[in-house]
Amino acid sequence: MKTVILDAGHGKKDSGAVGVTKKFEKDFNLSMVLKVNELLKKNPEINVILTRSTDVFVELVDRAKIANKAGADVFLSIHANAGEPPAKGSETLYTKDMDKPFATIIHKYLMSVTGLADRKCRYQNLSVCRNTTMPAALIEPGFLTNQAEEELLFNEEFQNRLAVAMAQGICEYLGVKYGVRTTPAGTYPVDVLLNDVPYEGLLIEGKSWVPAKLILNALGARWSYALRSIYVGDTKVDTKNYDGTSYIKGTDLRDLGIVRGVFLDPDAINTKRVLIYPKESVTNE
Ligand SMILES: [Zn+2]
Known part of the structure; x- marks a missing residue:
């Protein structure tokens, strides 16, 4: 059994980035995490834990603590970006050396779905990656400050495709077969x-x-x-x-x-x- 932590960035009082049409990053992050959870929890070899499953605020250090306490195998944090226009594109971030192989796989799947400018898989000093004891990565699929990307990120069909890609990337890294087949308990x-x-x-x-x-x-x-x-x-x-x-x-x-x-x-x-x-x-x- 593998334990996967899905971390929806921000929450409640902390909206994260605010889009061109005032959509909140925290809502995108939560929607994505719930979709990836739905896909992964069908796999009997995977146990999924969410750092938040509703619109609540969780401190960054507590997100890492949840993962460490669970002895998780992998940690994926989902965010959306903000920046001075014309900033655009998708990126995957990691901090620890052990994060890199996981982040590399996640970035491959991320790019296959967004089709946006490739900002690469790269190092950044991030609390959730620094404080977790297992491989961790953080995705920024696009910029909410870019109107076309904001529209894409809040498109239901795009979110569904991105969720499948993230679930597939996690399975590839864990060496678990990705499938949506459900089998009874046991x-x-x-x-x-x-x-x-x-x-x-x-x-x-x-x-x-x-x-x-x-x-x-x-x-x-x-x-x-x-x-x-x-x-x-x-x-x-x-x-x-x-x-x-x-x-x-x-x-x-x-x-x-x-x-x-x-x-x-x-x-x-x-x-x-x-x-x-x-x-x-x-x-x-
Ligand atoms: Zn964020």
């Missing part, structure tokens, strides 16, 4: 491969469970569903039901003689893979 996503077609399975207590209906149909097996259980032929099989999908154990397919073998792929890097080896020929009744 289960982990697993790709089930049958005849080169991927299906979405679950890993529960180290055992792989495959989507019964799709896999049994693909194998041409005779099956039925009654009283929340899958029957293969006349045999009742251990069944788990989540969100309208019934799952059965991969190993049961082998034990029932429906397939030749079921293996957890030892070479899978991110999401684990389950390989199902069907029999040479399948007789469909």
Whole structure:
């Protein structure tokens, strides 16, 4: 489990930068952090902590303390810039040496979305980066003092795309697969491969469970569903039901003689893979 701290800059009495049309930086920062949180919290390998989730004021040193106390793996602070016109563009800031690899990845994702002038990923002495004990970075995606950039920063669709990019950057740095797939508590996503077609399975207590209906149909097996259980032929099989999908154990397919073998792929890097080896020929009744 990795712990990610998302830090929405400023708050309450501290509005941060004020835009050309009087929009507040604190509102942009909070909106972004809530969006990134929504994306990351779907990942069972990531635990997200927000330094603020509403319009409240949190001291800079307390933001770092929250992260240090949680033993977080990474810290991302979201801000928006202000400067004398015609200041413009996107930048990612870091302070500690250990921040740099994380900030570099974040900046790559930031630039891929904003398309604004590249102010680079660079050093600045920042309280939240200086006082945190884990890799930290602070993004300034654009200038609220620039009318075109202010409009872009408060565009809902732009914010959604930037949120996805930040979630992807965090996942890349942590070596965690980014995906929006939700799985029930205590289960982990697993790709089930049958005849080169991927299906979405679950890993529960180290055992792989495959989507019964799709896999049994693909194998041409005779099956039925009654009283929340899958029957293969006349045999009742251990069944788990989540969100309208019934799952059965991969190993049961082998034990029932429906397939030749079921293996957890030892070479899978991110999401684990389950390989199902069907029999040479399948007789469909
Ligand atoms: Zn700020």
